[in-house]
Every structure is written in structure tokens, then in C-alpha cells.
Amino acid sequence: MKNSRLVNFPEQLKELREEYGVTQTALAQGIGVSKGLxxxxxxxxxxxxxxxxxxxxxxxxxxxxxxxxxxxx
Structure with missing residues (x-):
């Protein structure tokens, strides 16, 4: 069984957020979590x-x- 950790997720999330021109704060508000998360x-x-x-x-x-x-x- 392969390692199931989300190795590429951090980079993918940041790239998507920046591509869409969304701040961490706006994204957090949009999905109902904290900016810190x-x-x-x-x-x-x-x-x-x-x-x-x-x-x-x-x-x-x-x-x-x-x-x-x-x-x-």
C-alpha cells in the first residue's frame, strides 16, 4: 500500500489560492475555518x-x- 499522506496538497492549495487571487482570510471565511488553519x-x-x-x-x-x-x- 502506498503512503496516503497528502504530499502535494500544500503546494496545490497555495497555487490554487494565488491563481484565484484569494487571500487566506477570504478562503477561510468561504469554507468556514480559521485563517490559521x-x-x-x-x-x-x-x-x-x-x-x-x-x-x-x-x-x-x-x-x-x-x-x-x-x-x-
Missing amino acids: ISLWENGLREPTLSNLVALADYFDVSLDFLTGRIQD
Whole structure:
């Protein structure tokens, strides 16, 4: 079984946020979490819950696979 950690997620989240021109504060308000939590995710210090991943994917209108940087063999 492969490591299931979200290795690419921090970079992907930050790139998406910057591409959309959204601040950490605005994103946090948009999905109902704290700005500090967004920062922790972007710095790879915490991993989001499934419900947070879904909220982020909905916010940016992307798939969970895209958001998490998942690559299928």
C-alpha cells in the first residue's frame, strides 16, 4: 500500500489560492475555518479533514484528485 499522506496538497492549495487571487482570510471565511488553519495546511503542518477537502474542492470548483495532487498509475 502506498503512503496516503497528502504530499502535494500544500503546494496545490497555495497555487490554487494565488491563481484565484484569494487571500487566506477570504478562503477561510468561504469554507468556514480559521485563517490559521489555512496557513497550517499550506505549510504542510496539518492535513485537512475529508469534509474540509470537499469544501475546498467545491470552493475552487476542482476535483478532489486535482486538489490533492493524486496521480493514478
